[in-house]
Amino acid sequence: MNWKVPLFDPDLGPEESDALVEVIRSKWLTMGDRTQRFEEEFAALLGCRHALAVSSGTTALHLGLLAAGVRPGNEVICPSLTFVATANAIRYCGARPVFADIDSLDQWNVSRATIEPRITAKTKAIVVVHYGGYVCDMGPIVDLAKEHGLAVIEDAAHAPGASRDGNCAGAWGDVGCFSFFSNKNMTTGEGGMVTTDRDDIADSVKLLRSHGMTSLTLDRHKGHAFSYDVVRLGYNYRMGELNAALGLAQLGHLSERNARRGRLVARYRDRLADLNGLRIPFHDHGGESAYHIMPVMLPDGVDRAQVMEALKQAGIQSSIHYRPVDTFTDFRDAGLGPCEYLRHTHRVGDGVVTLPLFPSMGEDSVDVVCAALRNALVL
Numbered sequence: 484m485n486w487k488v489p490l491f492d493p494d495l496g497p498e499e500s501d502a503l504v505e506v507i508r509s510k511w512l513t514m515g516d517r518t519q520r521f522e523e524e525f526a527a528l529l530g531c532r533h534a535l536a537v538s539s540g541t542t543a544l545h546l547g548l549l550a551a552g553v554r555p556g557n558e559v560i561c562p563s564l565t566f567v568a569t570a571n572a573i574r575y576c577g578a579r580p581v582f583a584d585i586d587s588l589d590q591w592n593v594s595r596a597t598i599e600p601r602i603t604a605k606t607k608a609i610v611v612v613h614y615g616g617y618v619c620d621m622g623p624i625v626d627l628a629k630e631h632g633l634a635v636i637e638d639a640a641h642a643p644g645a646s647r648d649g650n651c652a653g654a655w656g657d658v659g660c661f662s663f664f665s666n667k668n669m670t671t672g673e674g675g676m677v678t679t680d681r682d683d684i685a686d687s688v689k690l691l692r693s694h695g696m697t698s699l700t701l702d703r704h705k706g707h708a709f710s711y712d713v714v715r716l717g718y719n720y721r722m723g724e725l726n727a728a729l730g731l732a733q734l735g736h737l738s739e740r741n742a743r744r745g746r747l748v749a750r751y752r753d754r755l756a757d758l759n760g761l762r763i764p765f766h767d768h769g770g771e772s773a774y775h776i777m778p779v780m781l782p783d784g785v786d787r788a789q790v791m792e793a794l795k796q797a798g799i800q801s802s803i804h805y806r807p808v809d810t811f812t813d814f815r816d817a818g819l820g821p822c823e824y825l826r827h828t829h830r831v832g833d834g835v836v837t838l839p840l841f842p843s844m845g846e847d848s849v850d851v852v853c854a855a856l857r858n859a860l861v862l
């Protein structure tokens with residue numbers, strides 16, 4: 484399908500191709516200096532001690548949870564209004580995802596108020612998701628975690644470069660997890676990053692991403708180490724140099740592209756403000772969003788499939804972020820859902836439509852989308 488306005492379009496150009504060619508000429512394809520530089524620059528962006536590049540956002544979550552001590556039999560609280568990988572990573576650890584509702588029909592993030600009732604004697608950790616790039620109200624969540632001795636893991640897949648109350652997304656909790664999948668704010672094709680201020684967590688992640696082996700390829704190459712031991716059951720979750728080279732190029736443009744997304748979102752808000760019953764979340768959100776996506780909630784009683792079909796007829800691609808995870812077949816089969824108490828999550832799940840948003844999108848395209856949505860709603 485040739486869309487007039489696609490949902491998303493990644494910014495990739497000569498800078499990225501040149502970076503890739505350089506890596507190929509160097510013949511060093513894994514765990515080299517590009518990965519190291521990417522990690523250093525990413526840590527500097529967040530103002531945290533460690534950033535560790537991994538193969539995806541999902542593996543970042545898996546390792547972040549393991550390093551934070553999540554084990555079989557634990558419960559881990561997370562939102563249901565998220566990508567399925569958030570909850571799957573908890574299940575990889577043998578733990579049980581326990582879903583918390585979003586705070587309200589305006590703030591589509593979990594909050595202290597929605598997390599607290601889900602805490603039991605088995606709870607080990609809380610995974611928050613900064614939905615759409617809007618950072619959760621982290622102060623009260625971190626306090627709650629401290630009161631109960633719980634780890635906090637941030638799924639910051641939507642939120643590279645976002646901040647709130649003086650802290651970056653991914654620098655609030657014990658661990659931050661980022662994704663560089665192709666439709667995220669910055670991409671490495673496939674890839675992810677684990678961020679932390681805790682040296683013990685950084686050490687665990689380094690071990691676990693590379694087979695639980697005690698010395699790294701680069702150290703051996705430089706002659707620092709001739710042998711290695713395997714001290715934990717690890718994985719091969721490393722990032723390649725080609726991906727890291729893409730990441731470095733993309734990172735250099737992140738703040739300018741996030742700002743551009745923000746201007747487009749402001750235009751959407753302005754153009755859609757008078758549409759009766761249409762809800763645009765995060766109306767007065769404190770903080771600097773990464774503006775990952777442009778979700779709206781359709782007025783009550785409107786047929787979403789019909790609206791999305793009308794947008795499609797106008798050449799506009801739309802999507803749904805998200806069908807609540809607790810309603811998926813496999814989660815039902817595993818006894819993890821559906822959860823009736825997720826009232827706001829399920830209402831949003833039924834009514835949300837994600838509109839196109841990407842940095843190279845023109846202001847005129849925003850107007851085209853808004854006009855098409857307006858038409859679809861009056862039909």
Ligand SMILES: *Cc1c(COP(=O)(O)O)cnc(C)c1O
Nearest residue numbers: 539540541566568640662663664
């Ligand atoms: C994209 C995404 C992930 C998974 O990242 P991958 O790199 O695709 O593995 C996890 N959580 C959220 C909220 C995401 O949007």
